[in-house]
Amino acid sequence: MEKTKQLLDKFYRGETTAEENKLIASVLSEEDSSDKALFDALDVARLDVSVPPDLEPAIRQAIAAIPGRRKVIAPIWAKVAGIAAVIALLALGWVHLNEPKGYIQQAPTLIAEVRQEPIVPQKAKPKPKAEVVVTDQSKPVEAVKPKVKKDTPKVPTEEELLVAEASLRLLGEKLNAAGLKAAGAAEQIQNNNSLKNILK
């Protein structure tokens, strides 16, 4: 009885736990009519507050259905396509830098193709001899190096221009091929993303 009174006092001070409330309800007798009526009502008033298991999936579905959320996908697709294009360009540059002689070797063939002339093998040009000038026989002979003009702009010859044109044409063809590959890869990624959205 004393313990019940202490628990009731604690209840009306707002300090009891849920377990203590249940204990009070179980020990109250008909003599404590007003307290018993209140605890009976509180007992009946207890709601089922357990969370429905389908609440979280329903929330996720509602968020996924928000219009405009798909905008997040487009920039990713664009980024992947951009990265693929950069990789293709870098690969092309690497191939181009590692095969300089190939272009030079192909140059006469390419020039002949441009001019529509028969291909003639080129002969090696002789090296110029160093000029020797004797001024004093008592002194040792010194070889004079040929004078080289500096700081004068070099005008490209017709042959050099044709080689450059042929090289650029080859480079252009390879760039086109790399670009097509990058576009194909980007299209495939977009198709994969579309499939994923459908499956969701």
Place this chain on the structure above:
Amino acid sequence: MTETRFNEEILPLHADMFRVAVSLLGNREEAQDVVQNAMVKLWTIKEKLEGVRSLKAYCYGMVRNACLTRISQMRSTEPVDDMTIEADRSTPHKIVEARDSLRILKKAIDTMPAEQSEVMKLSAYAGMSNSEIAELTGLSDTNVRALLSRGRKKLKILFSKI
């Protein structure tokens, strides 16, 4: 706020939000609807949630306001059937007694001041502890105890007159 942070910090709050909504509305389906709408709204404004100090209190406030709006739109008759009536009250007399007591209790709690009414509902209907109520509402433990004490004493006087 990023999507990852939303999934880690806000989405798990749906359980407490549901408990609050059920306590205030007394109806599970309505509570589920309120919580779902609140989560969608929170998602759309997630960028603005960076500066919020207590996300839990913010979410509770959103649910509370939505529940109060719904209550004002609902009819005045209480959904007594949504309340659990235990098996030992299976006799008709006891069922009637239980429903009458419940009706009196709900009416008394609904007519209390707003803050006190909410605290009483979270305690009586949801069985939440004082610390849980304090965390959700942003009130201090002392304040929650005081509100519960005054509310329970009011109910004692009311039931002593029945």
